[in-house]
Amino acid sequence: MSTRVAPAFAAGPTDAAGGLDPAARSGYADHPPRMGFFTDTSVCIGCKACEVACKEWNKVPEDGLELTGMSYDNTGSLSASTWRHVAFIEQIVRAGDSRWLMSSDVCKHCTEAACLDVCPTGALMRSEFGTVVIQDDVCNGCGYCVSACPFGVVGRRETDGGAHKCTLCYDRIGDGLTPACAKACPTESIQFGPLDELRERAQGRLRELHDAGTPQARLYGEDPADGVGGAGAFFLLLDEPEVYGLPPDPVVTTRDLPRMWRHVATAAAALAAAALLSGLGQRS
């Protein structure tokens, strides 16, 4: 039985950066530090070792081997069977001058996770590391998490009917290991660690890039004040988020749920009143 009665934005324990502490709010009294990913796309070389390592470790099935015609990206997007996705963007900055952006996308492990909020079976849960994990043996494939995710991360797998996504290698980090993608990354574009350390490191890297003459560099998902309460997996990008297929200003849908329930209650009361009043008047 879920003990959460208020939606995700309710007040609760906070972390060092002033953001909500999701593990404590989910009832872990004594828990390890919140773990996450910092994906620094400025050093991504597009090798896709992360995609392969993830598939291997998590035994994620093949999901289509077609050419998309989109640069070197034949993966397409995150899905039930793709938990790391490397985007390739070829840009013409000005005539004769082009650049490549490469970025390894992953589940954001949101502080305020819509997928977790809307899951009707409790299959989606918060781990002691503050990550969001789907328990495959509980999921009944209703697909609500798929439509709730503002990043298009969660998918339903055709072959088994269940929803699947990145677990932040729950089985590895519990044993003190680094998640498969970060372990395999040859340039440390994918960095794994306690979230507050990663946030500090990312600020340093951002300053470095700005000082080096790359004003386009920006962090995405690191701010606890953003629409999902800050992501557990955040990014350093070199262009607007939508260039990489990321939403520019995602807001967790359940923030509006109290208002939705109020309108639902008012509408239900109006229906009841109308139906009961319909019986009034003389019988013709």
Place this chain on the structure above:
Amino acid sequence: MVPPAEFTSYYGRPVIKEVVWGVPDVPGYLFLGGLAGASSLLAASAELTGRHELARTAKTAAVGAISLSALALVQDLGRPARFINMLRVFKPTSPMSIGSWLLTAYGPAAGVAAASALTGRVPRIGRAATAAAAMVGPGVASYTAALLADTAVPAWHDAHRELPYLFVSSAATAAGGLGLALVRPEHAGPARNLAVAGASAELVARNLLIRRVRRAGTVEAYQSGRAGHLMAAAEVLGVSGLSIAATLGRNRVAAALAGTALVASSALTRFGVFYAGRISARDPKYTVVPQRDRLRRQDQAESPADAGLPAAGLVGQHGLLQCLG
């Protein structure tokens, strides 16, 4: 506000995932759940005022509609054998969880009410079940609005204030319409009243919803493609059914015609809203453009000096990346 025609995306691919809920299962359920919930209310109202023929018909409609709903919902699961996992938890943060519990309470009540009305047995238990179904019915008819709105699907979420009113009006239209079509006019008074009230309210709610999504930047999803056709057809049928019911509703043939039109209108509304959501999930512009506009407004509010800047420099900067959709 007209959204900018150009925006940036990753090769025009959607930002959010496509809705995996199937057609006709889920939009069909939105319609049938509404029909059932409002029919139970109509049955109680009819019974209280001594219209037993109408009460019996409405109870039968309710149990039929909710049985079909249950089948459709289980069939739509990726793992139908595990439908019972819906009852592992009670989660107010999940409209689907609340809905599962509502249906669990409602289904048996509607079943007993109908069985008692049709067989004439256990009348006291039948009356209690009728009352119980009428109490849970409004929840069954309305929670589906939160079910759709509590997603990242732009056309649904943007309409989260208006959808509950549209859905209960549509439910009243369907239940009233069905009573009007099936019951002799001299016994169908409450059905006629409910149908007229529902169809009128639906017109207002639909207009408010369209005004809202126009401001939010997702109106095109409701007005284009299949959603646009369905919403337009729903309006035509609704207005026709409403006019006939309000004027010639005491004529048997006219009542049957009006009732059928109103039931169809209600179903088309649900399918229209469902398709609008699908359309808005498939095209990245419905996600990117409104979010960009929101950021721009925030920027302008924080630094009024920049207020005159055009729609961010990124549009038009990278010719290769522009999505033409």
